[in-house]
Amino acid sequence: MTLGLEHYLLLSAVLFTIGLYGALTRRNAIIIFMCIELMLNAVNITMVAFSRYIVPTLLTGQVFALFIIVVAAAEVAVGVAIVLAIYRGVQDIDITKVDLMKW
Amino acid sequence: MGLVISFWLFGAVAILAALGVVFLKNIFHAALSLILCLLMVAGLYVTLSADFLAAVQVLIYVGAISVLIILAIMMTREFQRGSPGNRLQTPAFVVAILFLGVLVYALTATTWPISGAAPIEPTTDALAFKLLGKDGFVLPVEIAAVLLLSAVLGAIVIAREK
Numbered sequence: 001m002t003l004g005l006e007h008y009l010l011l012s013a014v015l016f017t018i019g020l021y022g023a024l025t026r027r028n029a030i031i032i033f034m035c036i037e038l039m040l041n042a043v044n045i046t047m048v049a050f051s052r053y054i055v056p057t058l059l060t061g062q063v064f065a066l067f068i069i070v071v072a073a074a075e076v077a078v079g080v081a082i083v084l085a086i087y088r089g090v091q092d093i094d095i096t097k098v099d100l101m102k103w
Numbered sequence: 104m105g106l107v108i109s110f111w112l113f114g115a116v117a118i119l120a121a122l123g124v125v126f127l128k129n130i131f132h133a134a135l136s137l138i139l140c141l142l143m144v145a146g147l148y149v150t151l152s153a154d155f156l157a158a159v160q161v162l163i164y165v166g167a168i169s170v171l172i173i174l175a176i177m178m179t180r181e182f183q184r185g186s187p188g189n190r191l192q193t194p195a196f197v198v199a200i201l202f203l204g205v206l207v208y209a210l211t212a213t214t215w216p217i218s219g220a221a222p223i224e225p226t227t228d229a230l231a232f233k234l235l236g237k238d239g240f241v242l243p244v245e246i247a248a249v250l251l252l253s254a255v256l257g258a259i260v261i262a263r264e265k
Contacts, residue, residue: 022125074254081262
């Protein structure tokens with residue numbers, strides 16, 4: 001058997017769904033971060049697979065994946081800072097208990 | 104043949120590790136599972152002949168981002184309490200399965216315009232021309248630099264002791 005674009009797309013769909021389920025159900029803010037990283041990685045696999053199988057000589061998908069990695073790095077830096085600030089304020093990072101801005 | 108075997112190996116371990124991120128009780132073990140999953144994704148990039156991206160994945164995700172996440176776990180001392188779920192377990196499961204179903208249907212029902220051309224190897228030179236060369240992505244590269252600078256400044260301002 002040979003590998004096709006669909007193999008990578010299905011794998012990435014499964015990874016994205018696992019990340020989505022985790023981000024929706026976990027209560028720990030850091031686990032939610034990790035699930036968001038999973039989802040970003042799934043999208044990256046899709047980008048690189050499209051780049052490999054549809055436009056193999058253009059590399060546009062790989063450039064997009066690089067920019068996604070840059071934005072993910074920035075997001076994690078700011079996100080971890082926010083988690084630490086919340087932890088300093090309420091001594092907890094259970095997001096069901098951080099409801100100051102919830103009406 | 105080796106490509107097929109490595110795809111199934113990397114893919115299976117990546118999915119198991121992703122499940123570990125969501126379902127492991129100990130948060131530190133979940134972080135280690137995330138690192139395993141990111142390494143497997145780097146292997147998948149290699150099977151897609153994206154050598155530079157695989158190296159970047161190992162350097163940035165496995166090297167830097169996982170260190171940041173483990174640092175956050177250590178500083179919040181939450182890992183004794185485990186990672187409990189909230190009240191949305193069942194609806195979130197239904198939504199996730201429906202979403203997966205829609206994705207799988209869309210992926211398999213579409214006919215993709217597959218190109219038979221051989222991929223560029225190694226990709227480093229070609230990516231550099233693509234990013235910085237004529238008609239390339241120079242402006243996004245500059246904006247990415249500004250984004251990283253503002254993210255670093257923002258992180259320092261938010262996390263600083265008052």
